[in-house]
Amino acid sequence: MSEKTYKPGNYPDLPPPPGTVGVYGWIRQNLFSSISNSLLTIISVVLLYYLIDGIIGWFFLDAVFDAESKIACRKIDDGACWAVITRRVGQFxxxxxPEAERWRIDITFLTMFLAFAPLLYPDIPKRKWLLYFSAFYPFFAFVLIMGGYFGLQKxxxxxxxxxxxxxxxxxxxxxxxxxxxxxxxxxxxxxxxxxxxxxxxxxxxxxxxxxxxxxxxxxxxxxxxxxxxxxxxxxxxxxxxxxxxxxxxxxxxxxxxxxxxxxxxxxxxxxxxxxxxxxxxxxxxxxxxxxxxxxxxxxxxxxxxxxxxxxxxxxxxxxxxxxxxxxxxxxxxxxxxxxxxxxxxxxxxxxxxxxxxxxxxxxxxxxxx
Amino acid sequence: MKTKMLLAGVTAGVMFAGSVLASTLDDVRARGKLNCIINTGLAGFAAPDDKGNWTGFDVDFCRAVAAATLGDADKVNYTTATGKTRFTKLAAGEGELLSRNTTWTFSRDVDLSQTFIGVNYYDGQGFMVPKALGVKSAKGLDGASVCIQTGTTTELNLAEFFAGNNIKYNPVPIETNAEAQELYKAGRCDVYTTDASGLYATMMSFDNPSDHMVLPEIVSKEPLGPVVRHGDDQWADIVAWVLRAMMAGEEKGITSKNVKELAAKDNKDKEINRLLGKDPLQGLSKLGLSPDWAVNVISQVGNYQESFEKHLFPLTIKRGMNALYRDGGLHYIPPIK
Structure with a gap:
């Protein structure tokens, strides 16, 4: 870096000295301002690396997303065995x-957002009409979820x-x-x-x-x-x-x-x-x-x-x-x-x-x- | 005045709740489904599979009763209950049958007005240790630290056993089974003690189950069995004989595979004929069951051995006390005649 010298006087338009601004400046000021600070930074980065590497490895890289059982999971890789979730997501x-009736739940929850929208967001367009729907929604949801009316299975x-x-x-x-x-x-x-x-x-x-x-x-x-x-x-x-x-x-x-x-x-x-x-x-x-x-x-x-x-x-x-x-x-x-x-x-x-x-x-x- | 009337109404309600209005069998038949109270999840005994169907040793018994009374093992509504709510759920009529690894004790039988209809699994408190500890018997546990759930009968059993054998130990009190597993895995305690079936289930949850073992000593009696309400002897008899039919199936070599065949022919062993409806079984009509009740049970659910091997062998549970008497176990059923 070339050092430029200035005569005494005021120079309001000069840029700040290099190394005090931008990413480089921030790193120098906050992470490497002294020897002990630099050491701590390096140690932290190494620790973070191992931690994040371990976490990402366990969560994603070494994880098994579908398998028959835990034993099958362990045979594939030694990370998380998410198969227990993916195989049972319907149950969760x-x-x-009953599987054949689950569309009723889907509809109930999708329309729930429609019913809540006019209550939660007053600026929504066509609010008045949506409010009628909100008032009617509890009955709608009850019938749909419990069944027993209109030919729906109880x-x-x-x-x-x-x-x-x-x-x-x-x-x-x-x-x-x-x-x-x-x-x-x-x-x-x-x-x-x-x-x-x-x-x-x-x-x-x-x-x-x-x-x-x-x-x-x-x-x-x-x-x-x-x-x-x-x-x-x-x-x-x-x-x-x-x-x-x-x-x-x-x-x-x-x-x-x-x-x-x-x-x-x-x-x-x-x-x-x-x-x-x-x-x-x-x-x-x-x-x-x-x-x-x-x-x-x-x-x-x-x-x-x-x-x-x-x-x-x-x-x-x-x-x-x-x-x-x-x-x-x-x-x-x-x-x-x-x-x-x-x-x-x-x-x-x-x-x-x-x-x-x-x-x-x-x-x-x-x-x- | 109003309060008095309200009180009278409540009292009448309570009295009604205590009396039986119609026979339980009629209720079940009218509904077309058996309401069965089961565990919220216990390895080998009751757990849902990936498709949401409940399976397990206790669930099989619900299915067997449904097969006997309704002819179809799938006609069961399962209601899950915790240890604290199971008896009130049964008493309140949320189910006709409680099949939830329940220990038969005097006060539960007598004081809570319930009928234990038999024992389908003999359990008892045991000890699990890592094999690396090199202990072969619970009597060699001198000075060991023991993970133990506080406020349970296991705590008392442990104290009695160790005091009786003059062994010193170091209790590590814990609240839940899950906590115990973690502490045991981390090596905070040398020994974990609870019911043996629970120990096997815990062991199977480890990554290397073969590094651990259950010691041979069983220090308490935990006879587990299905329970029904007091007051309907017909229903209690039905449930009891369904359990016995499953055991008779094992005793006589009747399995889900050969039951149809045996039911069709005239067997030399007349007890098989009576059980499978070939020969008349005196008094069956009093139970309100059709002659093919046992055929339904064994063909749809299997005999006791089949159920046991299907659900408890994967947990490496051995027959032990739960073998038939002729194989050195405790299951000895009355003759079917």
Whole structure:
């Protein structure tokens, strides 16, 4: 590199000295600024190489994607044996739902996005028409999944499982618990003693009991109290318990939002002569819900992940399907592959929910712009 | 007033739930399917295959009962249950039969109002060690560290066995079977102890199963068997005799391959004739079964030996106590006459 010399003076247009900018400059400043730093960098790169090489090797290069059994996998290569997933992907997704009827699940889940779109994205075109569909969707989904009407084969709930079960439990729980939670939050703030006491009792009871206890109540206790013959499927019972449980949490999150609204807002609403419902609809809730979005989504993600608890009452969610796969002598011992796959599914869905909540927060963030 | 009425309603409901409305066999026939409660997944006993069909030693028994009562082994709805929910599911009527490696004990039989109809698998607590340890008997385990699930009967059995033999040991408490496998593989404990069938299943999950062995000592009694509700003796008899028919099949050399042939001809052994419906079996009509019930069981599911070899031999489980009495095992069935 040729060194150029300058006479004393100001040279505002000169480029910065070489080696201080660009990729080269960044590397020099951050990775090789001193001898010890350079040594650490080299050691880290070597370690990273071995780590990444090992991980990529295990995950992809040495992995076996299709084989008859674990033993067959090991004969081909010594990396991950993804065959346990590829051979059972249908079970992981649909549980034991009959193969010939699986199109019903596909349609239900594809149309689910159509039904949710107008609710989640207010700017969508033709929103009004889509909203009619959203209102009609629960019935549509119920008939399609359960069957028994319009010549569709009736499917036993015991065949439900896998990701489909998680999504059914999660979506039903989330959709039902939000309105219930709002009502409970309003009830807790109400001036009517009966409403307030009932809401407080409900919320405190649900929050004071572990979810697993409620699931055992759903699976065992209710059977003793209901007369025989009332065939009230365990799926519905579990959804109700999930809804109640998360509604109690949602109610408290929203109450936090309601209490964060300055008193002046209520007084202004009173001064305008609004009645209770007008005040709630136009003043309280829009502000309270906006404040509570992170808390609400937090609760929903928690609920969604809690659906794996149904494994203790014998429902086969993805984790249960995974365990059952491991109990097959063909795949015995491939726990790492199975659990990683289930973890990936949960991560993707929870991450999507969290991203949506961020987007919504930014969109509704009117006062801090 | 309202509360009182509600209470009365609930009480009536509970009382109804306790009483039997119609015979279990009629319920099953009316539905056209048997509801069978099975394990959520236990190697060799109940696990779904790649196509989603449940298979296993316990599942075979559900299929056998369906074959006997409905004539078709495939007419079974499987309901999965964990160890904690199995008895309530049975009591609540979610299934007519619990075939889920359940240990027969006094309190489960008497206190929970259930009927254990027999033993289809004699299990017991055993010890697994790496062969490299060089131990040939559990009595040579002095000073060993033992992985043990806390809060189970195995913990108590272990303490009793080692105290009885004056052996010192070092317990490594763990919560779940999966955790135990990891600790054992990592060498954190020298010995893993649980039911022997579970030990074999765990061993098969290792990459080199032949590096490990199960020691000969079995330190507890775990007779596993199918369970039905109290109160319907006809149904209990059906289930019990289906199990015995499978064992009789092995005893008399009736297999899924030759059963049709044996049923068609007049055999010298009249017991075969009675079992397969050639000669009348007195009292069969009281069970409500058709004469070809045992033919259906053995032709569609197989005899006890076939079921055992199909599902438990891959786990390297030997017949041992589960052989017929004439081969030195414990299965001894009453004569079919």
């Amino acid at each position: 997704v649909y549980g034991f739902y 499917i036993e709930y015991s065949l439900f499982g896998g990701f489909m079960l998680t999504i059914i439990l999660g979506v039903c729980g989330i959709v039902c618990s939000l309105p219930l939670g709002i009502l409970l939050a309003l009830g807790r703030q109400s001036n009517l003693t009966v409403v307030r006491t009932l809401s407080v009792c409900f919320i405190e009871f649900m929050r004071g009991v572990p979810l697993i206890t409620l699931l055992f109540v759903a699976s065992s206790m209710l059977n003793y109290f209901l007369p025989p013959g009332t065939n009230f499927s365990i799926l519905v019972r579990v959804i109700i318990m999930f809804t109640f449980f998360s509604a109690a949490y949602i109610a408290e999150v929203i109450r936090g939002g309601i209490q964060a609204i300055p008193k002046g807002q209520y007084e202004a609403a009173d001064a305008l002569g609004m009645n209770y419902w007008q005040k709630t609809r136009f003043i309280t809730l829009p502000q309270a819900l906006k404040i509570s979005i992170p808390g609400i989504v937090n609760t929903f993600i928690g609920l969604y992940k809690d659906t794996t608890l149904v494994v203790v009452i014998g429902l086969l969610d993805p984790l249960g399907i995974g365990r059952a796969a491991l109990a097959d002598t063909k795949w015995n011992g491939l726990s790492t592959e199975t659990y990683l796959f289930v973890a990936l599914f949960f991560f993707v869905s929870c991450f999507a929910m969290s991203r949506y909540s961020l987007w919504l927060e930014n969109k509704l963030n009117t006062d801090k712009k």
